[in-house]
Each structure stands twice: as C-alpha cells, then as structure tokens.
Amino acid sequence: MATYFPFLPEQGSRFATGVDTFYFSMVGLTIFFASLIFALILFFSVRYRRRSPREIGADIHGSLPLEIFWSVVPLVIVLGIFAWATELFFTRSNPPANTYDVYVAAKQWMWKVQHPEGISEINELHVPAGRAVKLVMTSQDVIHSFYLPIFRIKQDVIPGRYTSQWFQADKPGKYHLFCAEYCGTNHSHMTGWVHVMEPRDYQHWLSQAGIGTSMVAAGEHLFTSLGCASCHVRDCPPLQGLYGSSVALQDGRTVFAGEAYIRESILAPTAKVVRGYRPIMPTFQGQVSEEGMLQLLAYIKSLAGEAPGKVQK
Numbered sequence: 352m353a354t355y356f357p358f359l360p361e362q363g364s365r366f367a368t369g370v371d372t373f374y375f376s377m378v379g380l381t382i383f384f385a386s387l388i389f390a391l392i393l394f395f396s397v398r399y400r401r402r403s404p405r406e407i408g409a410d411i412h413g414s415l416p417l418e419i420f421w422s423v424v425p426l427v428i429v430l431g432i433f434a435w436a437t438e439l440f441f442t443r444s445n446p447p448a449n450t451y452d453v454y455v456a457a458k459q460w461m462w463k464v465q466h467p468e469g470i471s472e473i474n475e476l477h478v479p480a481g482r483a484v485k486l487v488m489t490s491q492d493v494i495h496s497f498y499l500p501i502f503r504i505k506q507d508v509i510p511g512r513y514t515s516q517w518f519q520a521d522k523p524g525k526y527h528l529f530c531a532e533y534c535g536t537n538h539s540h541m542t543g544w545v546h547v548m549e550p551r552d553y554q555h556w557l558s559q560a561g562i563g564t565s566m567v568a569a570g571e572h573l574f575t576s577l578g579c580a581s582c583h584v585r586d587c588p589p590l591q592g593l594y595g596s597s598v599a600l601q602d603g604r605t606v607f608a609g610e611a612y613i614r615e616s617i618l619a620p621t622a623k624v625v626r627g628y629r630p631i632m633p634t635f636q637g638q639v640s641e642e643g644m645l646q647l648l649a650y651i652k653s654l655a656g657e658a659p660g661k662v663q664k
C-alpha cells in the first residue's frame with residue numbers, strides 16, 4: 352500500500368491496518384455522498400430549470416416517508432461508524448495480558464526509556480517483534496505526546512500521571528518516533544527511533560547492553576533506602592499481591608490498585624487511606640524522581656507476581 356501511496360507511513364502492526372481501513376472507508380463514504388449531492392444538484396438544476404419567464408414552481412408540502420428515509424438511513428450509517436470506531440478504540444485501550452512493559456519518562460526534550468532488565472536508553476526504544484509491548488509513560492515537566500506513526504498510535508504523556516499505550520510490532524525495522532504535543536523550543540527535535548527486532552536479536556541486544564541493575568532490583572533498593580521497608584514489612588498494609596487487586600478504603604470506596612493508585616499512594620498517601628490502617632504514611636513528594644517512581648512501581652508490581660517483562664517467544 353505504502354508504495355502506491357507514499358504519503359502514508361508503512362503499516363507496522365495489525366492495529367495500523369485496522370485504523371487505515373477505517374480511515375479510507377470514511378474518506379470513501381464522504382467522497383460517495385459528496386459526489387452524489389453534487390451530481391443531484393447539477394441534475395436537478397438542469398432538469399427543473401425555469402423554461403418560460405411566467406412559469407411558477409409547484410407548491411410542495413413535503414413527504415413523510417421521504418423525511419423518515421433520509422433521517423433513518425444516515426442514523427444507521429453514523430451508528431455503524433460509531434460502533435466500528437469504538438471497537439478500534441477498545442483494542443487500542445486494552446492491552447492483552449502478559450505484555451512486555453517498558454517505562455518512559457519524557458522531559459524537555461528527550462524520551463528516557465527504561466527496560467525492566469535495567470537497560471536505559473534515550474530517544475531509542477528497542478522492542479521484540481511479535482510481542483505485545485506496553486508503555487507506561489509519564490512526564491517530568493510539560494505535556495508531551497508519544498507518537499509512532501507506523502503503528503498509528505499517539506498518546507499524551509502527562510506530568511503527575513501515568514498514561515499507557517500498547518502495540519505489537521510485526522515487522523522488524525527502524526521506525527520514527529515523534530513528540531506530537533508542542534512542548535517548547537526544541538519540540539521539533541524531540542524525536543527518536545523505535546527498533547523492532549527479531550526476538551532472538553532482541554535477546555542478543557539485551558545481553559550486549561550488559562544487564563545492569565534490573566528495574567525491580569533498583570526499586571527494591573529505593574524501597575529500602577527511602578525507608579518504605581521499615582513500615583511495610585510489619586504492621587502497614589503488605590504490598591504483596593497489591594498490584595491489580597481491589598483495595599477497600601476507609602471511606603467505604605473500593606479502588607483498583609493500578610499504576611495510578613500506587614503512584615498516588617506514595618505521593619499523596621492521605622488521598623486514599625486503606626481501610627483498617629491509620630494515615631501515618633508520610634508523603635514522598637519531591638523525594639523520588641519520575642524514574643525512581645517507575646522503579647518503585649516495577650518493584651511493587653513484582654511483589655504481585657507480575658513478571659515485569661521476561662521476554663517470551
């Protein structure tokens with residue numbers, strides 16, 4: 352397709368194919384109705400033109416069946432578009448189970464990527480082909496947007512919050528990464544490359560990069576050095592099995608313990624207090640960098656038996 356229409360980037364994932372099919376169907380539908388209307392305007396203006404200066408138009412008072420017809424047909428079409436687009440949106444929003452999680456901290460003007468194995472890279476992202484990859488992203492300063500045209504995905508990266516995006520690359524190759532949210536002077540330089548590699552090459556790349564301290568180990572280290580361990584081993588809520596579970600709160604609510612909840616628990620512990628515990632946990636606002644937060648998160652996830660990214664084939 353790309354060879355015939357060079358204005359479109361290649362389709363790097365099944366999701367990209369879905370988005371393009373939808374996009375071209377929309378364009379096709381629009382062209383069809385626009386042409387139909389133009390043709391009818393032309394035809395009617397010739398066919399029903401005034402033929403003599405004294406001719407007076409017929410007095411027409413509308414037709415109920417016709418009105419219903421041109422209300423119901425567009426309604427059905429538009430609902431169809433809605434259902435189709437919603438299905439694409441859900442696919443985009445719901446990563447499959449057992450993704451390979453990569454952590455991204457954006458800042459003016461670079462992408463800092465951490466792999467679970469402890470490898471960090473800047474403006475580069477190496478991922479295995481054929482495996483669902485989930486990005487957990489946050490920003491250290493302003494809003495950025497992670498844009499991978501080849502996969503037809505774009506997701507805002509927001510300070511103080513985690514957003515995530517997943518994709519599964521099929522074809523090995525080197526693809527463009529952009530920032531798609533104007534973020535200051537060097538916004539246009541906030542670009543990078545995504546390297547999709549055969550799983551075997553990826554394993555090789557990982558071992559070549561030299562296994563540093565894994566994110567889980569780095570998180571565990573922070574957990575001890577920040578003093579979390581002094582509370583969370585004894586009487587405070589155990590963090591084992593926390594990630595992905597439901598937590599009953601003091602005020603009667605139940606919340607899902609995802610990335611956002613864990614982050615909030617560390618930065619604003621009193622916002623949601625676990626039922627049965629006193630709000631004695633101090634805030635760690637300003638004491639943990641965004642990268643450190645991601646490591647803590649990886650550690651807490653690992654306590655729930657969530658393998659933070661063993662590469663499987």
Ligand code: HEC
Nearest residue numbers: 577578579582587588598616620623624625628630631632
């Ligand atoms: C002074 C003791 C203390 C320290 C230090 C402490 N916590 Fe806590 N933590 C608590 C208590 C008590 C709760 C439960 C009450 C609440 O929700 O605030 C809690 C709740 C949490 C929760 C939510 C748990 C759940 O079951 O929903 C997380 C996550 C958490 N802490 C992580 C950390 C991390 C990470 C650190 C270190 C950066 C840390 N805590 C340091 C006492 C502590």
Ligand SMILES: [Cu+2]
Nearest residue numbers: 495530534541
């Ligand atoms: Cu940016």
